[in-house]
Amino acid sequence: MNSEPILSVRKLEKRYGSFIGCTDVSFDVWPGEVVAIVGESGSGKTTLLNCISTRLERSSGEMRYRMRDGRFPDLAELTEAELRFLMRTDWGFVHQNPADGLRMRVSAGANVGERLMAIGDRNYGGIRRRATDWLERVEIASTRIDDSPVSFSGGMRQRLQIARNLVTHPRLIFMDEPTGGLDVSVQARVLDLLRMLVSDLNLSVIIVTHDLGVARLLSQRMIVMKSGRIVEQGLTDRVMDDPSHPYTQLLVASILEN
Numbered sequence: 001m002n003s004e005p006i007l008s009v010r011k012l013e014k015r016y017g018s019f020i021g022c023t024d025v026s027f028d029v030w031p032g033e034v035v036a037i038v039g040e041s042g043s044g045k046t047t048l049l050n051c052i053s054t055r056l057e058r059s060s061g062e063m064r065y066r067m068r069d070g071r072f073p074d075l076a077e078l079t080e081a082e083l084r085f086l087m088r089t090d091w092g093f094v095h096q097n098p099a100d101g102l103r104m105r106v107s108a109g110a111n112v113g114e115r116l117m118a119i120g121d122r123n124y125g126g127i128r129r130r131a132t133d134w135l136e137r138v139e140i141a142s143t144r145i146d147d148s149p150v151s152f153s154g155g156m157r158q159r160l161q162i163a164r165n166l167v168t169h170p171r172l173i174f175m176d177e178p179t180g181g182l183d184v185s186v187q188a189r190v191l192d193l194l195r196m197l198v199s200d201l202n203l204s205v206i207i208v209t210h211d212l213g214v215a216r217l218l219s220q221r222m223i224v225m226k227s228g229r230i231v232e233q234g235l236t237d238r239v240m241d242d243p244s245h246p247y248t249q250l251l252v253a254s255i256l257e258n
């Protein structure tokens with residue numbers, strides 16, 4: 001594994017008025033690594049993900065990101081243009097509800113192609129070819145390229161959202177319960193696809209999930225949150241097989257009972 005982290009979070013805190021969303025959160029993410037953030041509802045997972053992806057303003061703490069040129073600035077030091085580059089190109093965001101990450105009124109091909117146009121690509125033939133290629137990579141027949149995602153199943157919409165995110169070759173993807181809204185059989189297919197793409201493209205991923213099975217399947221490292229704080233973090237296999245915090249022991253025991 002590369003010896004320099006792609007993301008470094010230190011003592012991150014987010015307050016909603018006097019209420020704490022998350023606090024004292026510190027961790028690193030390495031290139032090509034999948035980190036799962038797990039915990040019960042209300043533990044602060046989404047707050048943390050939204051702060052790191054700059055969709056929510058933090059209250060205090062540091063978040064440093066490795067730019068493509070090797071610099072490692074705090075995200076607060078970036079210019080508008082640099083932040084736009086991260087949002088449009090270097091980062092992806094896969095939402096639980098595909099409708100939050102797709103434009104439902106334009107075609108599948110346009111959903112993928114417009115991410116390329118947003119970064120200045122104007123070669124329409126080339127854009128359509130790359131969109132077709134990406135639809136095939138996420139197992140959507142290229143004959144559906146002109147159809148709107150309104151006519152797609154939930155699993156197809158989620159796979160389209162993944163294609164839209166990956167077409168710009170991002171280095172870091174944020175995922176918020178990416179299989180949470182899908183039937184179990186459909187979940188398995190999307191998880192398989194994600195696992196394959198993450199490994200093929202050597203992506204760094206931060207995935208929020210309340211499903212320890214998803215965390216085990218996709219992640220190498222796991223961060224367990226409770227009441228806005230990290231209570232345990234470590235290699236996923238170690239945390240699952242030998243949890244040290246009583247809360248993690250409870251979480252792991254609860255999935256073994258099901």
Ligand SMILES: Nc1ncnc2c1ncn2[C@@H]1O[C@H](COP(=O)(O)OP(=O)(O)OP(=O)(O)O)[C@@H](O)[C@H]1O
Nearest residue numbers: 016019020021040041042043044045046047048210
């Ligand atoms: N906009 C907000 N204003 C006030 N409190 C908020 C806001 N958003 C979240 N919170 C509170 O912050 C805490 C953490 O919420 P968050 O949504 O991050 O948890 P979560 O672990 O992602 O939960 P879930 O799995 O249910 O989405 C909760 O107690 C929540 O009520």
